[in-house]
Amino acid sequence: MSTRTPTIGGNWKMNLHKAEAIELAAALAAKADDFAGVEVTVFPAFPYLIPVADALAPAGGKIKLGAQDAYITPNGAFTGEVSLSMIQDAGASVLLVGHSERRHVIGETDILVNDKVLAGLEAGLDVVLAIGETLEQRESGKTDAINTGQLGYGLAGVTAEQMKRITIAYEPVWAIGTGKTATPEDAQKAHSVIRQAVAFLYDQGIADAVRIQYGGSMKPGNAGDLLAQTDIDGGLIGGAALKPDDFAGIIAAAK
Numbered sequence: 001m002s003t004r005t006p007t008i009g010g011n012w013k014m015n016l017h018k019a020e021a022i023e024l025a026a027a028l029a030a031k032a033d034d035f036a037g038v039e040v041t042v043f044p045a046f047p048y049l050i051p052v053a054d055a056l057a058p059a060g061g062k063i064k065l066g067a068q069d070a071y072i073t074p075n076g077a078f079t080g081e082v083s084l085s086m087i088q089d090a091g092a093s094v095l096l097v098g099h100s101e102r103r104h105v106i107g108e109t110d111i112l113v114n115d116k117v118l119a120g121l122e123a124g125l126d127v128v129l130a131i132g133e134t135l136e137q138r139e140s141g142k143t144d145a146i147n148t149g150q151l152g153y154g155l156a157g158v159t160a161e162q163m164k165r166i167t168i169a170y171e172p173v174w175a176i177g178t179g180k181t182a183t184p185e186d187a188q189k190a191h192s193v194i195r196q197a198v199a200f201l202y203d204q205g206i207a208d209a210v211r212i213q214y215g216g217s218m219k220p221g222n223a224g225d226l227l228a229q230t231d232i233d234g235g236l237i238g239g240a241a242l243k244p245d246d247f248a249g250i251i252a253a254a255k
């Protein structure tokens with residue numbers, strides 16, 4: 001663990017309807033005092049940003065609200081999309097960009113990911129940029145090339161000043177929702193390469209400051225070993241974020 005403030009995100013993905021989302025947010029808000037020293041963010045589905053914001057209010061800002069996606073323009077004729085100003089109006093201060101499900105299921109390109117990173121920063125949001133290799137890419141020895149490539153594309157045009165509002169989430173695609181977690185050593189190696197790439201793109205000070213989350217079947221039982229690694233500064237949690245005790249257990253392991 002480093003001097004970087006640990007950051008744990010709960011990506012609820014396309015799960016939970018209104019009552020469940022409110023119940024989970026309220027349960028987390030009730031535990032918020034236990035989260036001191038860890039930055040905690042939850043990413044509900046779009047329709048529930050406002051009720052979740054309301055349910056988190058008793059936490060007094062100790063739990064941030066994030067959006068899983070947003071379109072690149074403030075408003076306009078883009079049927080089906082949700083604008084940056086809408087997610088901000090709903091209470092979100094964080095934008096998740098480049099999740100593998102958006103890259104590989106929805107088909108977002110590196111160019112669109114970069115557009116979203118830049119637009120989110122321009123709008124004043126903090127941005128979590130997710131990157132990570134597929135199993136096929138890992139097995140063909142391309143892990144570092146994929147990660148540094150997605151990183152470079154994603155950060156193109158991001159200024160050194162804006163890097164203060166960027167968090168990187170390394171999520172090996174083969175570990176997401178599969179129960180297969182990267183070993184702490186493998187994850188550390190990938191995080192170290194990503195940090196070196198940030199140093200190459202910017203400078204060592206920015207690389208030392210940027211936080212890199214691990215995502216992929218992180219649970220209370222494996223979080224401690226992962227988070228103990230030098231370059232792992234937190235987690236982006238899917239399945240385990242849907243259960244308040246599991247999510248709180250991971251937050252506790254991040255301290």
Ligand SMILES: O=C[C@H](O)COP(=O)(O)O
Pocket residue numbers: 011099171175176177178179215216217218236237238239240
């Ligand atoms: O955004 C979260 C990641 O995709 C990890 O999901 P998971 O914890 O269910 O594997």
